[in-house]
Amino acid sequence: MVLDIEGTTSSTWFVHDTLYPYSRERFAAILSRRDRHPDVERARTQIVEEAGLAGDAGVEKLVAALEGWLDNDEKRTPLKTLQGLIWAEGFAAGELTSHFYPDAIPAIRRWHEQGIGLQIFSSGSVNAQTSWFGNTPDGDLLPLFSGHFDTENVGPKKLAASYATIREEIGVPAEQLLFFSDLVEELDAARADGWGTVGVRREGDQYFDRGVGEHPEIASFDEVEFR
Template identity: 40%
Template sequence: MIKAIITDIEGTTSSISFVKDTLFPYAYEKMADFIKVNIENKIVKNIIIQVAEEAHINPNNIELIISTLRQWINEDRKIAPLKDLQGLIWENGYSNGDFTAHIYEDAYEKLLYWHQKNIPLYVYSSGSVYAQKLFFAHTNYGNILHFFRDFFDTKIGNKKESQSYQKIIEKIAIPAPSIIFLSDIEAELNSAQEIGMKTILVDRENQIKNSHHHPIVKSFTEIDLKISNSDIV
């Protein structure tokens, strides 16, 4: 009996290309100017300190800070200060109308259906919670932020480590067997499954021939959890 759904974003609700080809390059291009203009901002200052500590470099060397952050973008590193800074930069992009977050039609329709059924929905993504909220507040279907009860990022733990999912179930207070996790990354699903969550592998690009551990769907349309209102706590 499913009582909650946790979903990934990139490759699951939304296209990988939007993140890789729009969001990441935008942050890369705007990063230097953003840091220099906002150098006295307390949040930006704190991010710079965190970057310096992580990379073991001088926080006063702003050019090195910027080049380090850009290197992390190129390497697709899941590092908290980078994700926090990207979120701040993307906020400008959304506000200026430079781009709109992409949601697959099937994902939007299913998320709307589950929301209307009062099924608790959560997001767990490597992007910062701040960036996740910006994303769902500026989609091609409008602001759907209200669909979700809560958001989780790598501050709760690595998505490929089972203890991260344990922390999530403790926070939302729903037993693991009553939760289903949706992702396009099998290693993440394995970790969720280790602590008892149910899982579905979303393979939009039809790249996975088979999975011995997780049901595979090509879109949210194929997900039929047979949930009724009586199942919801």
């Protein structure tokens, strides 16, 4: 089973209302304070390339590009990389605690106990994912997962090729893989690679009204049964 995070295990509104502002306030600081960190250096190069900036662009222009992507909710890899680093510091400092729907953590524990391999595929960086699942209201959940995938290590979530990469990495046939997400484009991409899919529709969440197309639909993980 491969799980999305936002809108699936956790509220998109928590990410947008809590985590996004937290990162926005710290973009300039991390680009300046940790400019020699390899992930920050790589993100800076990517910002320059993707935003069409001059190679010697200053922090102010880099931040403007990041804020523009954030305002448009663009899943840009350098944005996600820097957010992951910022959030990791926030979780480590005790300033942040991740959010989960009430049914999510019990289901994750139940599936793990049943011997089901659990992976995460999120637009958030692997660094952000490990901070998220390592600092939950129910403690450290990282031991329950055997893999973490993001847009940098496998590709965009709306491309079938990304799911093919995950499938090859896990080493499991597509018909034995089940992907959960709230976004129909991601579900379509996984199905195009032969995966099983489940659309998660949480009433009140950001993309609820868009539906999940022709994919099987649940409102809670409590509805998932294996026979």
